[in-house]
Amino acid sequence: MSKTTQITELNSNPNVVLFLCRWCSGKGADLAGTSRLHYPTNVLPIMVNCSSRIDPQHVVEAFLEGADGVLITGCHFGDCHYKTGNYKTFRRMALLSRLLKQVGVNPKRFRITWISATEGAKFAKITTEMVEDLKKLPPYGKNGKGGDS
Amino acid sequence: MVDQKELINAVKETVSREDVRYIVGYEEGTYGFETAPSFAYTSDDARKFIFNPLCTKNLVVYPILEEKLPLKREEQEDDRKIGIVVKGCDSRALVQILQEKGLKRENLVLIGIPCTGVVNTKKIKDKFPNQTEYTDVKEEKNHYVFSIEESVQKIPKKELLADVCKECEYPNPVIFDILIGEETEVETEPTYIEVREFEEKSLSEKWEYWKKHFENCIRCYACREACPLCYCKTCMADFLDPQWIRRSVDLSENTAWNIMRAFHLAGRCVSCGECERACPAEIPLMKLNKVLEKEIRELYDYTAGLDPEEKTLFGTFNPDDPEEFIM
Numbered sequence: 001m002s003k004t005t006q007i008t009e010l011n012s013n014p015n016v017v018l019f020l021c022r023w024c025s026g027k028g029a030d031l032a033g034t035s036r037l038h039y040p041t042n043v044l045p046i047m048v049n050c051s052s053r054i055d056p057q058h059v060v061e062a063f064l065e066g067a068d069g070v071l072i073t074g075c076h077f078g079d080c081h082y083k084t085g086n087y088k089t090f091r092r093m094a095l096l097s098r099l100l101k102q103v104g105v106n107p108k109r110f111r112i113t114w115i116s117a118t119e120g121a122k123f124a125k126i127t128t129e130m131v132e133d134l135k136k137l138p139p140y141g142k143n144g145k146g147g148d149s
Numbered sequence: 150m151v152d153q154k155e156l157i158n159a160v161k162e163t164v165s166r167e168d169v170r171y172i173v174g175y176e177e178g179t180y181g182f183e184t185a186p187s188f189a190y191t192s193d194d195a196r197k198f199i200f201n202p203l204c205t206k207n208l209v210v211y212p213i214l215e216e217k218l219p220l221k222r223e224e225q226e227d228d229r230k231i232g233i234v235v236k237g238c239d240s241r242a243l244v245q246i247l248q249e250k251g252l253k254r255e256n257l258v259l260i261g262i263p264c265t266g267v268v269n270t271k272k273i274k275d276k277f278p279n280q281t282e283y284t285d286v287k288e289e290k291n292h293y294v295f296s297i298e299e300s301v302q303k304i305p306k307k308e309l310l311a312d313v314c315k316e317c318e319y320p321n322p323v324i325f326d327i328l329i330g331e332e333t334e335v336e337t338e339p340t341y342i343e344v345r346e347f348e349e350k351s352l353s354e355k356w357e358y359w360k361k362h363f364e365n366c367i368r369c370y371a372c373r374e375a376c377p378l379c380y381c382k383t384c385m386a387d388f389l390d391p392q393w394i395r396r397s398v399d400l401s402e403n404t405a406w407n408i409m410r411a412f413h414l415a416g417r418c419v420s421c422g423e424c425e426r427a428c429p430a431e432i433p434l435m436k437l438n439k440v441l442e443k444e445i446r447e448l449y450d451y452t453a454g455l456d457p458e459e460k461t462l463f464g465t466f467n468p469d470d471p472e473e474f475i476m
Contacts, residue, residue: 056409056412057393057409060405060409061393061405064401064402064405077468078468084466087466087467087468087470088463088466090466090470090472090475091449091462091463091466091470093474094448094470094474095412095415095416095441095444096412098440098441098444099408099411099412099415099437099441100408101352102347102348102355102437103355103356103359103404103437104352104353104354104355104357104359105356106352112474112475114475
């Protein structure tokens with residue numbers, strides 16, 4: 001792909017699959033809604049009971065089905081409803097991000113963060129940040145158009 | 150170099166024990182530079198056993214692949230032990246399986262062989278393309294000696310050694326019941342030069358590289374079948390409901406399969422190189438495995454397959470894990 005086409009093919013409307021844990025991040029997202037904070041409509045929230053429920057396969061699946069980015073959120077360390085769930089998520093996802101980076105997926109497309117139930121403002125800020133980042137990249141396509149070439 | 154007679158005697162002695170069912174080892178293959186797995190049920194079968202640098206295969210897959218037929222009425226289950234001839238990497242794969250409680254240590258007899266590295270059979274075939282009969286290879290210090298058509302050829306070890314053996318840290322079996330020969334001295338420490346070099350490339354270069362290889366993948370799952378650690382009863386690639394990975398052979402599905410295959414071996418891969426050896430499309434699968442191995446060593450200071458009592462990487466956590474990756 002030449003440089004000129006790259007610029008015209010930037011993604012004006014990226015899709016972000018957003019995983020929320022039920023106990024902290026989900027409540028944080030609720031708070032963002034009830035406090036009438038604005039956050040982009042590009043995110044597709046999926047609520048799971050714990051962030052450790054998210055299999056690396058779910059992330060790969062999301063990219064396969066045409067997501068431009070995946071954002072995983074969970075409780076802060078020590079706050080997990082199931083005590084140690086988010087520590088385990090973190091080990092898995094940190095390694096997955098390294099692997100994806102080595103295959104050529106831009107690290108901006110796959111992020112992880114901790115949002116507590118009181119951090120509605122952080123939720124709005126982080127989703128906006130992620131979507132803004134993805135708008136600067138070309139769409140992550142299906143069927144061989146993938147990779148950030 | 151392993152003494153052939155010592156190996157055969159050890160196998161004979163072990164297989165004639167009452168509590169041992171059979172022993173898996175290596176025998177001469179039927180074509181070119183290939184060795185084949187050999188099963189000794191009686192002490193007579195032990196005659197065929199060999200060990201040389203052509204013995205590339207990881208035999209730890211066999212006790213898991215074994216089919217268990219339903220028992221007839223009043224029939225007792227055969228719980229006699231299975232013997233395996235193991236090199237350094239094979240024994241680490243076994244330790245990893247023991248850690249995950251896939252096999253029981255008391256059901257196994259291990260004949261350990263200190264390994265001095267195995268050859269890359271693809272490279273030999275390129276050197277001697279017309280060799281159709283089984284040819285023995287001997288190791289002499291830093292050379293491999295081939296006797297082909299009454300002429301003796303010496304080839305430096307570096308040229309033919311398998312890539313995974315070049316940075317091998319554990320050539321000696323980690324666990325064994327009988328050790329044959331003397332332990333090999335460990336000279337190298339892994340530097341992960343290839344991984345580090347690859348890391349410095351740009352994202353699009355990386356993707357172009359993998360695209361070229363993943364396009365060739367025919368999804369035969371030979372990598373999975375050859376891997377001693379891919380022993381799930383139903384692989385996630387075979388599930389139909391939910392269907393994790395579509396079965397069509399196209400680039401995006403191939404990429405998903407190869408990423409997930411590598412990830413399912415994170416913190417478990419012992420770098421025996423079986424996947425790469427089995428791959429008919431010559432995809433450098435070890436390159437993906439090595440990335441994870443390097444990261445795990447740097448981030449969590451963990452090496453797979455050393456202690457059967459240790460807990461697995463993903464089964465444990467440490468509150469002090471580095472957090473630079475969090476947004």
